[in-house]
């Protein structure tokens with residue numbers, strides 16, 4: 437899952453205000469980017485910084501909210517377990533996308549039972565302890581879930597979604613499309629949501645793809661990919677119309693082939709010195 441903008445509890449009005457502060461005028465033309473691992477070309481309408489700024493503010497808001505509820509980083513052992521896994525994976529992500537070394541990576545955990553794992557632009561990650569416990573995830577399986585989220589981040593999927601949504605806005609001569617308008621339509625217009633679905637599904641598959649590469653490069657046995665998705669699929673059952681992740685049974689057959697693909701990468705990882713990312717302290 438990739439959380440597009442507002443974290444739960446963040447009011448639309450507040451986000452609008454935030455967006456005005458960081459709003460960037462579109463109209464300077466598209467920039468093209470290539471996704472790490474898959475090489476897919478993306479059309480980016482907006483620069484990275486306003487997207488990252490909003491993600492950072494949303495994330496801060498969510499940290500404060502969870503902290504007030506006593507649901508943030510309470511289990512120190514799990515927090516360090518999750519951060520250790522993240523530092524191995526982020527180090528690999530940076531090797532695939534060097535500019536990500538400058539991004540404001542940050543990892544927290546929550547006991548909020550609604551949270552599995554999500555990412556926000558710029559490398560803001562959240563992992564739910566209820567999710568870890570209920571699936572009884574071992575370190576390797578947990579790494580698979582987190583690597584999927586890091587895949588969304590280095591592929592800049594949110595920036596791409598906002599860019600695509602901007603292209604839905606009606607174009608009149610001399611009318612400039614503001615980021616704030618795009619965000620509003622993404623948050624409030626169900627038609628926009630559905631028009632973004634094909635891209636969302638593609639991004640979910642792509643995040644799996646990148647995630648598998650990251651785990652293998654970090655020296656995590658690819659079989660964990662299959663066991664993780666098998667656990668998720670067993671409990672998943674059906675598919676909701678609002679589920680952007682696609683049916684889990686299809687994902688399992690996909691990840692089996694990806695695990696085969698990842699085996700030589702995993703084997704090669706044993707001959708390299710796998711680095712670890714060191715988190716920069718953030719003051720809240």
Ligand SMILES: [Zn+2]
Nearest residue numbers: 437438640643
């Ligand atoms: Zn996802």
